[in-house]
Amino acid sequence: MLEITDVTKEYRPGVRANDRVSVRVAAGEVVGLLGPNGAGKTTLVRQVVGLTKPTSGAITIGGVDVVRHPEAARVACSWQPQMQVPIRGLTPRQAITLTAEIRGASKRQASERADELIADLSIEEWGEAFGWVLSGGVARLVAFAMAAAVPGKVVILDEPTNDVDPLRRRLLWKQVRDLADRGAAVLLVTHNVLEAERAVDHLALMDGGRVVAAGTPGSLKPGAAAGFRLEVLYEPNALPDAARLPAFVRDPVLAGRRLLADVADDDLETAIAWARTERTAGAVEEFSLGPSTLEDVYVRLIEQEQEVVA
């Protein structure tokens, strides 16, 4: 549905905000666009919705060239931007209804859809409140509902869960899945790696304007960091010497009293035994071992990428 091919964007000659970026999102699929601040995610999104023009490369939606036809992008995409949407003075119900109507719903359809989204996101309490009294999290949910009111073929959500409380985040993820299940191609921009892991079908990891890794969440993990993640909290008087850690401790990072490291599959038992001994000896307050998360992969890939650049 959405095909971004070799898109390069230079705001100034030689400075690439996007560097030959290619991302595809099929209908019915949620694709996560991950990356640190300044990675070029929002620049990419602005080109998809027709607000900025690529320096080179192609963007098509359902085969239509939206770089040449930004008006087609406005019809095809519904967008929740990263910034707050202009709803000062409107109630959430009015904001959702008006957006739905502009996107083609009749008055009755728009009103029913607003009721549905307000209930599904559990924001009934603020349905008739004016925009300026909404908390950041509720305003985000309203902006999401505006994008979901009459979804385009492509739905672009830029940090939809920022400031949203944990319970409503779950409701929001359910709605995101729902959009895809109903046929939309969903592009989800986020830094929230752990949540993205559960919500997306595919991921593209961006850094320095480029896509540095892409695949399913599962496929990205083993290649970059097989095994387990060890976390140890040392007693204040027993901080370890980084040079004298056991051999199975890989890529250790010491931050204050906390040690973070990778442990290979084969070393798992050795690691548990070592940690128990240390705890019994009074050097370690607590420890945990668990499977590597996408966040570990993310941090590692971004660090590698930045070392290469340096």
Place this chain on the structure above:
Amino acid sequence: MISTAVEPMPAPPLRAFTILCKWRYLQLGKELPQLLLAQVVIATGTGVGLGFLVSDVDQRAGSYIATGAFLLNLFIISTVMVPSVISEQKHTGALDYMWSLPAPRLAHPLAELVVWSSAALPGMLVSLLVMSFRFDLDLRFGPLLVPAVVLTVLTATAVGTAIGLRSKSQQATNLLTNALLMLVLLFSPVNFPGDRLPGWLQAIHEVLPIAAMADMVRGGLLVGYEADLARDLVTLGAWCAVALTLTIRSVNRTV
């Protein structure tokens, strides 16, 4: 339930435009009474205040002041209010969001024009009424007023929108548009006859649209005033067409 995400059919342009107007009316709802009151004060004050500038205002001078104030109020909406709002929306990112909705981009400045004009209209009518008593004028709403107002606000809004979109900040926009308003107020044959201006400035006004706007407005409002309609329509029509074309290009420009 809206079930299809596959073939969205947005509202047709005219309906999208009316929805945008409604959006802005609802947003300004609570401020509207204050705005209306402020506009009455501004519109009436401009006319009455200008009367103090001239000693012994006779009926002819009064007619210039009354119709000039009317035109100035159209300018305040089109070249000061609308650009200021557009510029604010541009620099806060609100305009990006609005421009991502499936409506023609020009619909947004035009919706601002409609909303702010309707807020200003009662004030302008009160002002005309007050001045017709103050200067003992015979005023009317002649049919010429329709093209006069439409061409004036479209041209002025087009110019104002371009300024609002191109300037670097809302403050810069306000400064530029207020400077423009000063030029219209003091250096154009709006509140006084053109023959008071130096020859070279009169020559410039042969080309600029302001004299044509003022002439058409007088033709629409003053009983017995004959506007040079053919010349006015050619000058103002050309300016309106050029300004709208450039502004449509400007709003549709993506970089």
